Amino acid sequence: MVAQLGVISSTSSCHLFRSSHPFSIRLQKPMAMATVSTDPVREWILSEGKASQITGISPVGGGCINLASRYNTDAGSFFVKTNRSIGPEMFEGEALGLRAMYETKSIRVPQPFKVGALPTGGSYIIMEFIEFGSSRGDQSLLGRKLAEMHKATKSENGQRLVKNLGALFEDVTIEPCLLHGDLWSGNISSDKNGEPMDIMKQNSECHGVPVSEARSTMPILRRDVYLLYHYLNHYNLFGSGYRSSAMSIIDDYLRMLKA
Numbered sequence: 687m688v689a690q691l692g693v694i695s696s697t698s699s700c701h702l703f704r705s706s707h708p709f710s711i712r713l714q715k716p717m718a719m720a721t722v723s724t725d726p727v728r729e730w731i732l733s734e735g736k737a738s739q740i741t742g743i744s745p746v747g748g749g750c751i752n753l754a755s756r757y758n759t760d761a762g763s764f765f766v767k768t769n770r771s772i773g774p775e776m777f778e779g780e781a782l783g784l785r786a787m788y789e790t791k792s793i794r795v796p797q798p799f800k801v802g803a804l805p806t807g808g809s810y811i812i813m814e815f816i817e818f819g820s821s822r823g824d825q826s827l828l829g830r831k832l833a834e835m836h837k838a839t840k841s842e843n844g845q846r847l848v849k850n851l852g853a854l855f856e857d858v859t860i861e862p863c864l865l866h867g868d869l870w871s872g873n874i875s876s877d878k879n880g881e882p883m884d885i886m887k888q889n890s891e892c893h894g895v896p897v898s899e900a901r902s903t904m905p906i907l908r909r910d911v912y913l914l915y916h917y918l919n920h921y922n923l924f925g926s927g928y929r930s931s932a933m934s935i936i937d938d939y940l941r942m943l944k945a
């Protein structure tokens with residue numbers, strides 16, 4: 687909770703746009719007063735967003751997954767999406783993608799500003815509000831801008847590692863072996879005699895191998911390459927929580943390989 691100078695609506699001046707929309711109150715007579723806010727969207731807009739007052743909030747239709755709103759302020763408009771049940775990982779992924787596209791300075795995309803968790807559960811993303819035109823614009827220009835974006839995209843460190851990975855496999859005969867498909871603490875138990883057992887229900891994809899005994903049988907030089915595969919897979923499936931582990935293995939290998 688952050689105590690700050692905020693703007694609230696007086697009850698008598700509230701105008702409801704749509705009763706089902708939680709942010710559908712237009713603030714017609716903003717009144718500054720000290721208040722304790724538990725609304726991180728409002729807090730961000732009134733601090734880092736450099737607005738001193740929010741003059742109106744209205745729903746934006748068209749989305750399927752999230753609730754979208756336009757926040758009008760004296761510092762311009764912001765586009766905000768919230769989701770009541772999904773955590774910030776989804777919007778972190780959206781912001782990551784938008785930022786990467788935005789930084790290419792090619793095709794027009796909204797600048798992402800802030801992603802976070804809602805105190806009541808769920809999450810939000812705040813980004814630049816874009817006033818749409820009435821048509822789809824020049825389609826050939828769209829194609830050219832997309833091509834520009836593809837060309838501008840910098841290869842990630844991962845691509846460098848892929849190019850240099852061969853060195854780790856020189857003079858090695860790789861023999862196929864049976865690997866557990868999903869070895870993690872949730873899939874390990876023991877029977878009533880204390881015999882360790884695997885309680886995996888389905889063999890979907892491999893995790894890293896958390897058991898040090900099992901891990902010690904892997905060739906040290908290449909072990910983290912296998913681990914990296916699983917971190918990347920989990921990054922893809924479950925979101926940005928796995929990114930830093932993947933990147934740190936990539937960076938370690940790039941240093942080791944002097945690539």
Ligand SMILES: Nc1ncnc2c1ncn2[C@@H]1O[C@H](COP(=O)(O)OP(=O)(O)OP(=O)(O)O)[C@@H](O)[C@H]1O
Pocket residue numbers: 746747748749750751752753754765767796813814815816817
């Ligand atoms: N930056 C923006 N500024 C203004 N309006 C936007 C912006 N981004 C999206 N919109 C409008 O808001 C609508 C909902 O956004 P979006 O499509 O991203 O919602 P979603 O629920 O997250 O995704 P989906 O529709 O793919 O399920 C869009 O159809 C578009 O009209």
